[in-house]
Amino acid sequence: MSGKAGLVVLISGRGSNLQSILDACADGSLAAEVRAVISNRPGVYGLERARAAGVPALELDHRDFADRASFEAALAERIDRYAPDLVILAGFMRILETGFCQHYRGRMLNIHPSLLPKFRGTHTHERAIAAGETEHGASIHFVTPELDGGPVFAQAVVPVLAGDDADTLAARVLEQEHRLYPQAIDWCARGRVRLDGDGVLFDGEPLQQPRRLTP
Numbered sequence: 001m002s003g004k005a006g007l008v009v010l011i012s013g014r015g016s017n018l019q020s021i022l023d024a025c026a027d028g029s030l031a032a033e034v035r036a037v038i039s040n041r042p043g044v045y046g047l048e049r050a051r052a053a054g055v056p057a058l059e060l061d062h063r064d065f066a067d068r069a070s071f072e073a074a075l076a077e078r079i080d081r082y083a084p085d086l087v088i089l090a091g092f093m094r095i096l097e098t099g100f101c102q103h104y105r106g107r108m109l110n111i112h113p114s115l116l117p118k119f120r121g122t123h124t125h126e127r128a129i130a131a132g133e134t135e136h137g138a139s140i141h142f143v144t145p146e147l148d149g150g151p152v153f154a155q156a157v158v159p160v161l162a163g164d165d166a167d168t169l170a171a172r173v174l175e176q177e178h179r180l181y182p183q184a185i186d187w188c189a190r191g192r193v194r195l196d197g198d199g200v201l202f203d204g205e206p207l208q209q210p211r212r213l214t215p
């Protein structure tokens with residue numbers, strides 16, 4: 001037993017957040033090890049990142065299954081072969097059904113590119129600009145059946161600058177995502193953050209507001 005938390009990371013694309021997690025595990029700033037990476041989309045670059053790090057890289061194409069439930073049953077079976085302490089969604093672009101969420105309740109995290117509860121769903125950067133927001137950012141939350149509705153316990157904030165478009169804002173947020181996710185996972189890996197009913201305990205105390213990453 002290495003004493004490190006075991007992670008299985010689910011992706012659907014390029015995997016830059018996966019890379020930040022792999023790098024943090026390698027430099028020791030994250031007390032965890034990535035035991036496997038699973039993508040619902042074949043051939044994505046995130047799988048190359050996993051292979052380059054010597055981590056098992058699996059493809060499970062949701063389009064090969066008759067329905068969402070059968071895909072998720074197969075996904076859970078593969079995840080559970082690695083007996084993870086935490087399941088990490090890192091750009092995993094499938095809505096998960098209740099049974100799957102309950103199976104991993106309290107040990108499945110997601111990163112969302114907005115300051116939840118603002119801008120749940122997709123196209124968050126465009127929507128933040130259109131809404132005239134002066135601040136935007138990313139959130140880490142426990143995954144529950146309610147899409148992007150799980151308890152948020154960590155956030156990173158960036159300014160929305162004059163002249164920003166979705167791409168420039170997304171790039172500014174992504175830079176902070178790469179700092180935020182490893183820190184948030186480390187808090188969970190060390191038992192400092194725990195799901196408590198519909199809330200979160202941080203060092204045993206109810207968390208009233210998400211912890212914000214210092215700039």
Ligand SMILES: Nc1nc2c(c(=O)[nH]1)N[C@@H](CN(C=O)c1ccc(C(=O)N[C@@H](CCC(=O)O)C(=O)O)cc1)CN2
Nearest residue numbers: 092093094095096110112121143144145146147148149
């Ligand atoms: N039950 C939950 N499932 C998921 C959550 C969650 O909080 N509860 N977080 C998402 C991540 N996510 C945003 O952060 C998100 C992912 C996917 C979608 C979506 O509309 N997916 C479509 C297909 C899109 C595609 O395949 O390109 C779908 O599943 O039909 C919205 C938000 C992960 N899942």
Ligand SMILES: NCC(=O)N[C@@H]1O[C@H](COP(=O)([O-])[O-])[C@@H](O)[C@H]1O
Nearest residue numbers: 013014015016017090091111112113
């Ligand atoms: N709704 C989920 C969602 O939009 N997640 C977002 O997808 C991107 C994945 O990038 P990556 O593959 O480079 O980590 C990240 O910006 C993440 O916040």
